Amino acid sequence: MAEAVAVKAGVSRFDLPQVLKEAALAAFVAFLLALPLAGLHLTAGDQGAMVVETRWSWVAIGVVAVFVGRLLLAVLRAVRPATRLSSGVAERGRQRFAAYLPYAAVAALIAAVALPFLPFSDRYIVDLGTTVLIYIMLAWGLNIVVGLAGLLDLGYVAFYAVGAYTYALLGTTYGWSFWVCLPVAGTMAAFFGILLGYPVLRLRGDYLAIVTLGFGEIIRIILLNWVAFTGGPNGISSIPRPSFFGLPFTRRPDEGEVPFHEFFGIDYSGEHRVIFLYYLILILALITNLFVLRIRKLPIGRAWEALREDEIACRALGLNPTNIKLSAFALGAMFGGFAGSFFATRQGFISPESFVFIESAIILAIVVLGGMGSQTGVVLAGIALIVLPEIAREFAEFRMLVFGGAMVLIMTWRPRGLLSHREPTVRLAPRGKGAG
């Protein structure tokens, strides 16, 4: 063992001239990249015409940073030679980790239920919790499509939008209540899922990704331009708020209504609704989670996983890929629609700006970072991707920059995500025995 390490260390010996050469090359490329965009800044001059000002210090900083970074990387690689954990050790570690997961999930659930009543909780934290749960629910819905069925959907936000607009339009024009609209919104979104899925699901992986992206854009453009129906860029405002079994959360209710605080004999507080919304999305998200966990064990769920692993084998076994994919697409869309109608009722105002591509990218990033197919991973990734940027508010302008960079790095470093769960739910023979 020691010998093997020594040999490996000998191979990746630190070769200073070579390393310096590489770092110099990297610095030169950095210079080329930084020169036109960082070094020259296009700005409006005194007379209103555009002028270019120079920022040589920015270029210098960039070049030096890249040079030093490249050197450090080389040093790091030399100091820590290729003594990766052998796959057995890593596997055992993962299994031990996986054994704790159910306990972690229960603990997380208790924490989520208790959150509004914890001593440090205020309106802001409960609101943030609601946002995180919306994304987690969306990611769980998308997980059906991406994680289980292995179809890359870049236009998931379209279904979210369909759900939101369904509720907003029915609620504002016909005065339908949230509880009636919720299933309608889900059905509408599922219908759109089938509408899009039917023609395009024959396509292979990345074609499908682009077409779904195009579909997401189409929906957004229609929402933006069909002013008579959707309100166009102004969106829809004063969307009705949900009630607690018919008890509204208002200080002064309409004629004949008993508000929540009067019914329970407590003082009015604006926080009641915030906490109610929090529990509402928590329940919706948990239903999504339960649904996904259960459906994985049904024939359709197994068919999704089988299709993800090998489409041709599935065809050979007589499964109809189109129907299977379509069901995954429709169900994923349905949960997107649920989340959308919740979003509409929570915000009270929606406009096409809430449904841009970047939202799809964030939801997808949560699924991918969580390890496609892992329900617990989605929770971790959701908290990481929504809460961290919120904490680092002062750096808000760097938020998306870091976000994009992190997506690249995670794919390079751990392409299977934090908690990868590509294990099929069933196996013919126990691990290591049988035909293996």
Place this chain on the structure above:
Amino acid sequence: MDYFIQQLINGLTLGSIYGLIAIGYTMVYGIIGMINFAHGEIYMIGAFIAVIGFTLLEMAGLGFVPLALLVVLLASMAFTAAYGWTLERIAYRPLRGSFRLAALISAIGMSIFLQNYVQLLQGARVKPLQPVVTGGLTLLESEGFVVRLSYVQIFIIVLTLVLMVGFAAVIGRTALGRAQRACQQDRTMATLLGIDVDRTIAIPFVLGAALAAVAGVMVAMYYGVVDFFMGFIAGLKAFTAAVLGGIGSLPGAMLGGIVLGLVEAFWSGYFSVEYKDVAAFGILILVLLFRPTGLLGSPEVEKV
């Protein structure tokens, strides 16, 4: 009829731009079978460098337009090509052995990164550019409607043609092009025959970026504005053009670009400007439905 001709000219101009961007998609797809999602951003960077370059030359007092054009074109191509190379090196090469979606997600990440990078460095506001080439030819004039072919449009269409012919020659007749085609057909075999595969794969990124930069220069001159978000929709449409023409095929990318440009111009001319993007994406879906290999593509056979 006059209106028709005018839209035809506009469509051809737009189509040339789409075609040039589409070549980048089609080449990368041809050689590593992957959608270079960040290619639209590369084009956006090319357009930014063009505006910066023109403004800089104007400040320096270089009044001779053809020279200024040449300088800006070359500078934009060179710097943008550096971005293309770096993109491949950072976001795609480490992932070459990984599964397909990993590379696509990395590319999406890179696209978001580059957009925000340019926004941070150059600001979020739209950058205007004074018209570099003005004037044009009046082709037809009747009943108050004038069909115009501006010099910028001539420049765009002619330069696109020249670049296409030159490019086809490079791929078809040089050692570099042969290496490209060899890697496209069988990467392992190409390695055995002594082709540096890493370098051969980097080349489409560099060349594609250079062509996208030309498209960026053209767009900056044609519309007179650039912003950090322009690459997203343009990239999506150029990809549509590549698929329409048959992804992996160079003449296909050009043809697809022209067809898409014409569709868009006529759609905006006769139906509605607001929904021109819907028309473009609708075409993408229709093509994938009825002719997934595109107009000039060859069918893809999946081996088990």
